[in-house]
Amino acid sequence: MAMLIDFHAHPGYEHDLEGLRRAFRRALAVAGYHGVDRICLNSLADWTPSPSPAAVTRGNDMVLALRDEYPERVVGFCYVNPRRERHALREIERCVVRHGMGGVKLWVACRASDPRVDPVAHRAAELGVPILQHAWRERPDRRSGESKPADVAALAARHPRAMIVMAHLTAAGAQGLKEIAPYPNLHVDIAGGEPEAGMVELAVRLLGAERVVFGTDTPIRSYGATLGKVEEARMTQRERALILGGNAARLLVRGLGR
Numbered sequence: 001m002a003m004l005i006d007f008h009a010h011p012g013y014e015h016d017l018e019g020l021r022r023a024f025r026r027a028l029a030v031a032g033y034h035g036v037d038r039i040c041l042n043s044l045a046d047w048t049p050s051p052s053p054a055a056v057t058r059g060n061d062m063v064l065a066l067r068d069e070y071p072e073r074v075v076g077f078c079y080v081n082p083r084r085e086r087h088a089l090r091e092i093e094r095c096v097v098r099h100g101m102g103g104v105k106l107w108v109a110c111r112a113s114d115p116r117v118d119p120v121a122h123r124a125a126e127l128g129v130p131i132l133q134h135a136w137r138e139r140p141d142r143r144s145g146e147s148k149p150a151d152v153a154a155l156a157a158r159h160p161r162a163m164i165v166m167a168h169l170t171a172a173g174a175q176g177l178k179e180i181a182p183y184p185n186l187h188v189d190i191a192g193g194e195p196e197a198g199m200v201e202l203a204v205r206l207l208g209a210e211r212v213v214f215g216t217d218t219p220i221r222s223y224g225a226t227l228g229k230v231e232e233a234r235m236t237q238r239e240r241a242l243i244l245g246g247n248a249a250r251l252l253v254r255g256l257g258r
């Protein structure tokens, strides 16, 4: 069987390294039971929308500590806040270039269409590491910095060399998939949301299986529910292998090396 890679996971809700270690050890055991080979871990710092540089650094340090504890299982993603450009670029140098993290994570600090994301996207493209960008379709409690699929499409259009994975297929819906479809450097992950019949098939039809990536959003969603989305979807074995790990392995050229 091809490699099984969880492209979208968080270490846990705990705010201290010991708590995260315990939570992550349990998550790893469950992932192992389901045959997951690699977990891409990203911190959301202190879970505030626009975290301080100190909180971002601390979160990335915890991911590095977990990665160093399980180097065969974990690929670190460097979380940055594009509103703090100098710090964001310094964190990418520190975490990706010096410490071998495999990607960059962007959440809700500012929208993907905001020009402040450009330096981060530019550097990630130069380094050849993918960007995992949170997105959600229109919702009433939207935070000002939360991207919609159209925002991520705008980022992909401005940075055709950047490899971008938009999070949350179910939250994008058919409309969101149509908005990102024209940009071949833009992928979607299936993380978060409960399984909905036909969603993964729809993504494959609109984007091609090469642009659909398995991710769970652990600990927010379970491995069982998320793997079920792919196992139950009608597709070829080749398409299934691409979604479960083939595409992630291609995107993680830099991150799987160590």
Ligand SMILES: [Zn+2]
Binding pocket: 008, 010, 167, 191, 217
């Ligand atoms: Zn997430």
